[in-house]
Amino acid sequence: MLTRRSLLVLSTGGVVTALVGACAQQPRQTISVADFGSRGDGVHDDTDAFRRALDAARLAGNTTVRVPASPAGYVVRHLTIPSGVTLAGDRSRPALLASGQTPLWIALSGSGVVLSDLTLRTRGVVSAAGVRIGQGSDGVSLRNVSLEAPGDRPPLALVDVGGSTRNVTLDGCTLVGGSNGFRLIGAADGITLTANHFAGWRDRAIWFAGTHDGAPRSVRVDNNTVRPHAPGGRVRQPIQFTGFDSRPTVDVAVTNNRVTGPGTDYLDPLRPGSADLISLHHCSDFRVTGNLAQGGGEVGITVAQQCSDGVIEDNTCVSNGSCGIAVGSATSRWVRNVQVLDNRVVGNGVRGRGDRTPDWARAGIVVEKATGVTLSGNRSGNPATGTPQLYGITIRDADPRLERNVLTGNLLAEVQR
Incomplete structure (x- = not known):
């Protein structure tokens, strides 16, 4: 166990070789930012105390840095959480309060880095990323973390992931604000987002983007809640x-x-x-299953732009401005080999101010410029009189296989070609 005396020796640059060697033989150690002089009064700058604690943990290896409960919070500038280190609060999720204008606030870099049980408030001083997971990182996790960036100056992303990363997990977190909630651009492998809550975002809540040099693979987005966007965004696309x-x-x-x-x-x-x-654009070997997509200004679920080999199954798409599910699009060069199974798509095609949706798109399911598509066991219609869906299925420049679909209550026709 690291003692206070050992930590003071370590933090002041004393003899550390024996201590580091001993720690390599021991189970995970725990230290506290309070041991390094943090105040947690919401006023004084605690950056130096956090940096000393993190540096001691880096040298010791396999160490958790604890942040004690604090009603006022800890004022900190830029921090880097190094390999093998966990920065953790407790059930109260003590707050870190950003200080000083900076593009990047908290960096997670290397392997085996964990950030947990904390509240992170950017306070309008972070321009690019609240949390940045560095390029080439492996085994990085955010668990039970709240990231908050309300107001008129949100960062470009609350969580921004660099390329060539592996095994990144975002679990049980709450992300409020930001132009983008979670953003990953470039190659990555093994990315999991589960049981998170997104609200107050402007352009995208969750965004994965491939580049000419590489694209994500083995991505899991499961059991997340995405609330409506905040005013001011241009893209306004949840996932x-x-x-x-x-x-x-x-x-x-x-x-x-x-x-x-x-x-x-x-x-x-x-x-x-x-x-x-x-x-989903430019995806292959995909599954879109068990989702609720409700109240969108355009389509509920879209699979288009050269997607292939996937399943859209057991989703509920309700009260969207265009169709509930779209496979392909007018701008797609092709979409191939997609199964659309056992979905419930009702009451779509809602009319509103500024609406330019053509009538053929006010349907439960639209298949356009797609080959090898099967529609089976879907329920598509209007749940009650006065609801707007015109067609159960619309088919354009495609020849999908239709099996056992229940198409009832659509205002103009069950199938429109």
């Missing part, structure tokens, strides 16, 4: 995968998420709605 034909995102699972829009049209001049709630 988005984008990329390039030459570098598709491979092995994607978007499952059991609850995604809601504000219930207004995307082009509403007074309160612009969201774009497609769940959107």
